[in-house]
Amino acid sequence: MKMLLIEDDERIAESLAEALADQHYVVDVATDGQAGWEFMETFTYDLILLDLLLPKLDGISLCRQLRSRGHLAPVLMLTALDATSDQVAGLDAGADDYVLKPYKLQELLARIRALLRRGNSTFIPTLECGGLQLNPNAHEATYRNCPLPLTPKEYRLLELFLRRGFHLLTRGAILENLWPFEEPPEEDSIKAHIKRLRQKLKAAGAPNDFIETVYGLGYRLKQYP
Numbered sequence: 001m002k003m004l005l006i007e008d009d010e011r012i013a014e015s016l017a018e019a020l021a022d023q024h025y026v027v028d029v030a031t032d033g034q035a036g037w038e039f040m041e042t043f044t045y046d047l048i049l050l051d052l053l054l055p056k057l058d059g060i061s062l063c064r065q066l067r068s069r070g071h072l073a074p075v076l077m078l079t080a081l082d083a084t085s086d087q088v089a090g091l092d093a094g095a096d097d098y099v100l101k102p103y104k105l106q107e108l109l110a111r112i113r114a115l116l117r118r119g120n121s122t123f124i125p126t127l128e129c130g131g132l133q134l135n136p137n138a139h140e141a142t143y144r145n146c147p148l149p150l151t152p153k154e155y156r157l158l159e160l161f162l163r164r165g166f167h168l169l170t171r172g173a174i175l176e177n178l179w180p181f182e183e184p185p186e187e188d189s190i191k192a193h194i195k196r197l198r199q200k201l202k203a204a205g206a207p208n209d210f211i212e213t214v215y216g217l218g219y220r221l222k223q224y225p
Contacts, residue, residue, distance in 0.1 A: 002044070006054065032054055052090060165221070
């Protein structure tokens with residue numbers, strides 16, 4: 001899952017981005033409303049965390065602009081403004097939820113999970129393919145009941161494969177979904193992650209080509225007869 005955090009307080013943004021990364025989310029960070037809009041116009045996000053008081057373009061105006069242009073990703077507003085009128089204005093602008101600062105991290109994470117479930121009508125608690133099972137709620141993966149000891153990046157890569165089924169994943173799609181815009185990987189990082197993921201699947205009993213390479217195009221889960 002990929003999120004956009006639009007927050008002008010760098011200390012809060014850094015702390016929250018780290019907490020979200022610990023939960024296996026990929027996070028892009030924008031520090032003003034205009035930069036947030038440019039991110040939204042360029043990339044696809046599963047959820048937007050939006051501060052209300054932002055430079056260049058405030059959160060209310062940005063949310064209205066997003067909805068008027070057809071962006072449907074859930075929006076969770078984060079703000080210190082506690083007046084009922086401010087909350088009503090945020091929700092009327094198109095936000096899906098509203099959390100007051102200072103917030104409790106566990107409550108915020110629970111609200112995020114609820115919005116992601118609500119925003120995805122095809123949400124499946126457990127993803128499965130050919131003996132491979134992945135539980136997005138517990139962040140656990142197994143192959144024929146054998147636990148897979150995955151790093152956070154390997155877990156997100158495997159989840160991305162399972163959510164795409166047997167469809168091809170290009171290098172660009174993997175980059176967009178697994179790495180924040182500000183932290184592009186080294187040239188061979190994708191190949192290295194695919195190799196380690198294959199090794200761990202093989203160690204659990206999966207076929208060598210469980211993830212197959214489509215040369216010149218990308219990767220996909222192999223569909224067995």
